[in-house]
Amino acid sequence: MAGRKGTLLVLLLSAVMIFGMSGISSGAVYYSDVYNAGNVKLTFGGTADSPQFSLLLIGYTPFDDLIGARLHLRVYDDNPGDPSESALILATSSNVQITTINAYDFNGWIDLPSSIFPSIENDGATFFIIRATAGDFIFSNAQLEGTTAPVPEPGTMMLLGSGLVGLAGWGRKKFRG
Ligand SMILES: [Ca+2]
Ligand SMILES: [Ca+2]
Secondary structure, eight states: OHHHHHHHHHHHHHHHHHHHHSOEEOOOEEEBOOEEEEEEEEETTSTTOOOEEEEEBTTOOTTOOEEEEEEEEEEEESSTTOSOOEEEEEETTTTEEEEEEETTEEEEEEEOOGGGHHHHHHHSEEEEEEEEEESEEEEEEEEEEEEEOOEEOHHHHHHHHHHHHHHHHHHHHHHHO
16 A cells, blocks of 8 residues: 555656756747727717727737737826726627726726637737716827647647556555565
8 A cells, every 4th residue: 555655656756856957838929910099089978979990910820729828908097187087998809898998197007808809819919998977088009919738848748657567567666565
C-alpha cells in the first residue's frame, strides 16, 4: 500500500515538474488599431447620436479560442459641469447590449461578455455602437483587446506521456523491489 501511494506521489510530482518546465504556449493578447472617432459630439436624441465602428484584432488567427475580450473607450463631457451624461454600448455583430457607462469622463476598459466572442472569433473583427442615452458628450476613441487560450504544444504532450510511462515503471521497481 505504501508503495502504491509512493508511486502516485512520484507521478503527481513529475507531472507538475514536466508541465512546469516545458512548453504550454501561453495565450496571446491581440489589440486592434485605435479607432479614432474624431472627437464626435454625441447628443441624446440628436441625429449623429450613435456612431457604429468596427475593430479588427491585428495578427489574430480566425477561430482561435478567446478566453477574454475588452473594449477600451474614451468619452468626456462637452461642457464640464453638466449634471448627467450616459452612453449605451452595443455589439451590433452579435446584437448584444454590453453595458451603460457614465459618459461624463470615461477612459478605461470594459469587459465584453462571452456571447460576443463568436463574432470576434470568426474573423477577428466585430462592430460596436456607442449611443447617447443622456446629455451631450464627446466620443474620442476606442480599441479592442482579445486574449486567446493557452494551448499545449504537441511536443509537450509527448514528453509528458513518455515521462509518465517511464516514471511509472521506475516507481514500481523502487517501491516493490
Ligand atoms: Ca466578426
Ligand atoms: Ca454635456
